[in-house]
Amino acid sequence: MGLGLIPGDHPLNLGMPGMHGTRCANTALTECDLLFAVGVRFDDRVTGKIETFAPGATVVHLDIDPAEIGKNKPVDIPIVGDAKAVLAEMLGLMQKRRERDAWFSRISRVKAEHPLRCPNGGLRPQRIVRDLCSLLNGSGIIASEVGQNQMWAAQHYCFRRPRTWISSGALGTMGYGLPAAMGAHFARPDEPVFLIAGDGSLQMNIQELGTIAQYAIPVRILVLNNRYLGMVRQWQELFYDRRYAFTDLPPMDFVGIARAYGIEGETVEAGEDVKSALSNALEHSGPYLVDFRIEREENVFPMVPPGAAIDAMIDPGAG
Numbered sequence: 444m445g446l447g448l449i450p451g452d453h454p455l456n457l458g459m460p461g462m463h464g465t466r467c468a469n470t471a472l473t474e475c476d477l478l479f480a481v482g483v484r485f486d487d488r489v490t491g492k493i494e495t496f497a498p499g500a501t502v503v504h505l506d507i508d509p510a511e512i513g514k515n516k517p518v519d520i521p522i523v524g525d526a527k528a529v530l531a532e533m534l535g536l537m538q539k540r541r542e543r544d545a546w547f548s549r550i551s552r553v554k555a556e557h558p559l560r561c562p563n564g565g566l567r568p569q570r571i572v573r574d575l576c577s578l579l580n581g582s583g584i585i586a587s588e589v590g591q592n593q594m595w596a597a598q599h600y601c602f603r604r605p606r607t608w609i610s611s612g613a614l615g616t617m618g619y620g621l622p623a624a625m626g627a628h629f630a631r632p633d634e635p636v637f638l639i640a641g642d643g644s645l646q647m648n649i650q651e652l653g654t655i656a657q658y659a660i661p662v663r664i665l666v667l668n669n670r671y672l673g674m675v676r677q678w679q680e681l682f683y684d685r686r687y688a689f690t691d692l693p694p695m696d697f698v699g700i701a702r703a704y705g706i707e708g709e710t711v712e713a714g715e716d717v718k719s720a721l722s723n724a725l726e727h728s729g730p731y732l733v734d735f736r737i738e739r740e741e742n743v744f745p746m747v748p749p750g751a752a753i754d755a756m757i758d759p760g761a762g
Contacts, residue, residue, distance in 0.1 A: 444612045445482075447602035457554060461489035462747045463594045466557035469753040471550050472497050479503045482526050485516040486613055495752035505529055559598050559745075560761060565738045566714050568592070568667045571721075572599040575637060575665070578721050583635040584609060584627045588620035588644030591673035594743040596639040618647025624662045625655060635663065635725060642668040643692060649700065655730045656704040663724040664708075664732040666697050669739045677742045681757075682749075701732040708732035 449456045458465030460472055472478065478500040483489070490496040493516060504511075504518040505526060512521045522529060561569040572595050575585075585600055586609040587593040593610060602608050609627050611619040624638040645666055655662055667673075676690040698708040708731055711720045717735070724731040745758035 444608075444610065446597060446608040447605045450603040451601035452603065454551075457550065458559070459597055461486075461753065462491070462749075463598065463743050463745065464489075464753070465554075465559060465598075466745060466756055466758070467550060467554040469747070469756060470553045472500075473752070473754040474549075475500050477501050477503070479505070480516075480518075481505045481530070482507070484511050484514065487515075488613060489753075490516065491747050491751055491753035491755075495754075557761065560758070561599065562741075562760075564714075566712060566717070566735060568595045568735070568737045568741060569599050570714060571665065571667065571717055571735055571737070572596055572639065574717050575639075575721055576600045578718070578725060579635065579637075583607065583637060584624075584631055586610070586620045586624040586627055586636065586638045588638070588640040589615050589617045590641045590644060590675075591669075591677065591741075591743050592639050592641040592644065592667045594674075595667065598743070617644040620644060621648045621651050621655075621662075621664070624664075625651065625660050628660050628662055636661070637663045637665060637724075639665050639667065641673055642666055642670060642695060642697070643672045645697070646695075652701060652704040652706060652730075656706050659729050661728065662730050663727075664701075664730070665721075665724070666732065666734045667737050668695070668697065668734050669737050669741065670694060671739065674743070676740075677746075680740070680742070681746070697732060697734040701730075706730045706732055708734065710734045710736065712736045 446459065457468040457471055460468040475497060476499055478497045480502065496516060502516060502518045503520040503522065505522040506512055507525050509523045512518055512523065561567065561573060581603040584607050585596060587596045589611060609623050620638050620640050624636050628636045670692045672690040672692065676687060679685065679687050679690060698710050701708045707727060709720055709723065711717060711733060720733045724733055745756040747753050747756050
């Protein structure tokens with residue numbers, strides 16, 4: 444939920460931690476001797492097996508809600524207060540105590556050796572997100588639905604500013620993204636707003652295309668369409684021997700549906716057409732929908748198996 448608070452390309456930004464976080468971030472959390480946690484709740488999707496999370500760290504937990512402190516992860520130093528006020532006061536008290544070159548060197552090496560992978564060939568969702576990031580060059584607002592689309596966006600978009608990532612987070616609210624993108628436009632009318640959606644999530648609130656058309660809301664909708672409830676299917680593949688149940692979705696003509704509402708769009712089936720489609724969406728003066736027919740069984744990696752420590756990541760094909 445804090446993506447963009449520190450620019451994604453800042454050398455001290457290690458990426459998102461947790462179940463679908465970066466190996467660098469998870470390694471840093473596992474090996475650190477001091478963990479300063481600001482406004483977090485130590486959700487199990489971040490910590491993995493709680494007993495193995497930051498095992499050697501002195502934990503400082505800052506939160507405005509005292510009920511959050513110590514609720515999941517025992518802490519050594521609790522601080523109750525507003526993050527902005529507390530951090531501003533702390534800055535005036537900070538002194539450099541010792542060099543950390545060895546730590547920075549260790550983490551930088553892990554970061555260089557284990558980047559997030561973007562597979563080649565076919566129509567890959569990771570490449571779509573990266574091409575969108577390159578096109579917008581730090582501008583714009585990105586909203587997401589829930590599932591694989593949400594994780595690919597969080598992993599592969601380089602957020603450089605706060606409050607440019609609109610996600611329901613751990614609530615897992617399928618159908619959230621489309622109305623959230625509409626609201627983001629009215630909050631930031633001068634910014635381009637893109638929704639990264641899965642075909643399953645989009646259909647939860649697809650009737651809002653009517654509202655978008657009625658008020659000519661210039662939301663650009665990117666459907667990562669694999670005809671699955673993708674994240675559930677991924678779990679069925681990895682942990683249930685591909686016993687797929689109730690995750691296969693029928694073919695859907697999303698561009699046809701959009702045009703029925705009076706919204707323009709296009710279908711993309713090849714990787715070489717991604718950049719032109721994204722440019723078309725950005726340059727179009729009104730709402731626009733792009734139906735990307737991505738590789739059906741593409742998975743979100745790396746991944747920490749449920750109940751495992753966060754440094755026990757699976758990432759087939761990683762170097």
